[in-house]
Amino acid sequence: MYNTGAAxxxxxxxxxxxxxxxxxxxxxxxxxxxxxxAKKENKELPEVITCPHxxxxxxxAQGYAQATGEPQAVIVHxxxxxxxxxxxxxxxxxxxxxxxxxxxxxxxxxENELAGSRNEFIHWIQxxxxxxxxxxxxxxxxxxxxxxxxVKQLVHRALQIAKSDPKGxxxxxxxxxVMEEPAKPxxxxxxxxxxxxxxxxxxxxxxxLTNDLLSAKNPLVVTSYLGRKKEAVEELVRLCERLAIPVxxxxxxxxxxxxxxxxxxxSYWNTEKQINVLDEADFILVLDSDVPWIxxxxxxxNNATIYYIDVDPLKEQMPLWYIPSKRFFKADxxxxxxxxxxxxxxxxxIDQGVVxxxxxxxxxxxxxxxxxxxxxxxxxxxVITPEFLTACIREITDENTIVLNEGITSHEIISNHIGATIxxxxxxxxxxxxxxxxxxxxxxxxxxxxxxxxxxxxDGSYLFSIPSTVHWMAKRYNTPFLTVIYNNSxxxxxxxxxxxxxxxxxxxxTEEFFVHFDPPADLSRIxxxxxxxxxxxxxxxxxxxxxxxxxxxxxxxxxxxVIDVYIPHVYTAENTNTFVKETV
Numbered sequence: 001m002y003n004t005g006a007a008x009x010x011x012x013x014x015x016x017x018x019x020x021x022x023x024x025x026x027x028x029x030x031x032x033x034x035x036x037x038a039k040k041e042n043k044e045l046p047e048v049i050t051c052p053h054x055x056x057x058x059x060x061a062q063g064y065a066q067a068t069g070e071p072q073a074v075i076v077h078x079x080x081x082x083x084x085x086x087x088x089x090x091x092x093x094x095x096x097x098x099x100x101x102x103x104x105x106x107x108x109x110x111e112n113e114l115a116g117s118r119n120e121f122i123h124w125i126q127x128x129x130x131x132x133x134x135x136x137x138x139x140x141x142x143x144x145x146x147x148x149x150x151v152k153q154l155v156h157r158a159l160q161i162a163k164s165d166p167k168g169x170x171x172x173x174x175x176x177x178v179m180e181e182p183a184k185p186x187x188x189x190x191x192x193x194x195x196x197x198x199x200x201x202x203x204x205x206x207x208x209l210t211n212d213l214l215s216a217k218n219p220l221v222v223t224s225y226l227g228r229k230k231e232a233v234e235e236l237v238r239l240c241e242r243l244a245i246p247v248x249x250x251x252x253x254x255x256x257x258x259x260x261x262x263x264x265x266x267s268y269w270n271t272e273k274q275i276n277v278l279d280e281a282d283f284i285l286v287l288d289s290d291v292p293w294i295x296x297x298x299x300x301x302n303n304a305t306i307y308y309i310d311v312d313p314l315k316e317q318m319p320l321w322y323i324p325s326k327r328f329f330k331a332d333x334x335x336x337x338x339x340x341x342x343x344x345x346x347x348x349x350i351d352q353g354v355v356x357x358x359x360x361x362x363x364x365x366x367x368x369x370x371x372x373x374x375x376x377x378x379x380x381x382x383v384i385t386p387e388f389l390t391a392c393i394r395e396i397t398d399e400n401t402i403v404l405n406e407g408i409t410s411h412e413i414i415s416n417h418i419g420a421t422i423x424x425x426x427x428x429x430x431x432x433x434x435x436x437x438x439x440x441x442x443x444x445x446x447x448x449x450x451x452x453x454x455x456x457x458x459d460g461s462y463l464f465s466i467p468s469t470v471h472w473m474a475k476r477y478n479t480p481f482l483t484v485i486y487n488n489s490x491x492x493x494x495x496x497x498x499x500x501x502x503x504x505x506x507x508x509x510t511e512e513f514f515v516h517f518d519p520p521a522d523l524s525r526i527x528x529x530x531x532x533x534x535x536x537x538x539x540x541x542x543x544x545x546x547x548x549x550x551x552x553x554x555x556x557x558x559x560x561x562v563i564d565v566y567i568p569h570v571y572t573a574e575n576t577n578t579f580v581k582e583t584v
């Protein structure tokens with residue numbers, strides 16, 4: 001019998017969804033039965049990826065969408081499964097990543113009035129007044145499927161909204177009776193449900209922006225996630241090389257600008273010191289960045305002219321947000337950069353002497369940064385510093401490697417020392433809920449089966465990722481990847497936050513921050529127990545490079561590997577950082 005559940009699955013297939021990351025429950029008989037029928041009859045539907053935890057299901061879908069731009073489906077169990085998405089829905093929403101989440105709902109009949117009526121104890125317990133309300137603050141769209149007559153339209157509308165800028169997750173729910181309801185097949189014209197076209201800037205405003213740019217002595221570009229569109233990187237390189245404009249990345253979550261380009265002037269994460277190129281800039285073009293700088297730590301000159309281009313320039317979901325920008329444009333950065341470059345092609349008179357002078361200045365700055373990083377990486381020490389560890393990882397990467405960065409307090413070190421140069425070769429989570437690294441690696445591998453995925457994470461983020469679920473899935477679905485844990489035996493970020501507010505407080509005096517993970521767990525063995533991953537623990541600096549090569553070899557042979565590397569303890573890290581700075 002053809003029912004709402006069958007139509008729902010067909011709609012996902014028609015919309016181009018490749019995978020359903022599923023954590024199924026008692027509200028999904030129609031889904032399960034139709035999936036079984038499709039398998040028996042060789043009917044083409046999205047492949048089901050069984051996920052023992054909902055957080056990992058959504059994180060894997062996010063990783064896939066970050067790599068491809070294409071939303072996938074996540075199916076969870078009523079309000080309990082919805083709540084178990086937890087921080088993952090925060091991440092997808094704040095990261096502007098498209099995904100469709102479907103949850104069942106407790107049956108609304110109890111005496112067998114309709115197919116799917118309540119027949120289990122849990123159906124009363126899981127019935128809540130406002131299940132959609134759980135997701136309302138973290139989705140672009142939510143709705144309830146009430147009939148099979150228009151379920152396809154609801155699915156296509158939801159995905160149209162998810163894929164339109166600013167992109168984001170959408171949520172549908174459907175009770176058992178509705179999903180079991182007989183339905184008539186509906187034909188959908190997919191081309192009528194395309195996402196909205198990218199936004200552009202009016203010609204008059206492009207002229208104003210470009211003229212201000214050409215008048216500037218020290219222009220600067222700041223970006224964070226422009227590289228979500230790989231072609232935008234090429235347009236930014238074209239602009240910056242043409243006018244000798246330096247680029248800095250604020251908490252980058254994509255490869256936004258090649259690190260070996262002479263105009264690349266560093267990546268930053270909660271940087272305490274004033275960034276020189278930011279302070280000296282008289283014109284700043286902010287492209288796709290939620291937090292281009294942190295005013296209490298470093299900020300532009302009060303005299304700088306700022307233009308802000310973003311798919312979400314008002315940050316309407318952020319209660320407190322503002323920067324002193326002359327103009328705010330709601331536009332696609334790739335489109336806007338094309339417009340600027342086209343205007344320069346046709347209308348501008350560029351002072352090549354000024355450009356040459358800037359190129360010399362900023363390329364020298366870029367080279368000094370590279371030299372300082374090399375000195376830090378090679379600094380003699382008995383400990384494994386994050387800089388040395390990242391440099392060793394860099395040596396085992398190639399053009400077919402994708403690096404994931406959830407290093408948190410090592411985030412800036414990783415982004416600056418990993419040396420990524422190819423669009424689509426570097427990703428991070430630009431949101432606030434930790435644990436993205438594991439599921440994202442699975443999603444990235446599904447999207448790029450021929451690539452080598454290397455996930456770099458702190459020990460806290462590794463535990464948040466639910467590694468038992470992650471590595472069971474990696475084994476079952478043949479998505480091997482290499483995990484390297486930057487293990488400082490605790491949460492360093494809360495310690496840094498406390499010192500930032502109370503630099504001479506009692507916590508500092510007593511060295512009690514309540515953040516250490518002593519006694520330490522054997523983190524890599526979790527992955528071994530759950531998914532037969534190859535596990536290595538490294539505490540000796542001399543053994544690090546051979547361990548990385550060993551782990552990578554296992555991954556290339558089809559088996560995940562986890563290398564647990566001990567870097568300076570959360571309670572000694574400041575001393576090590578001081579040593580590194582003095583060496584430079």
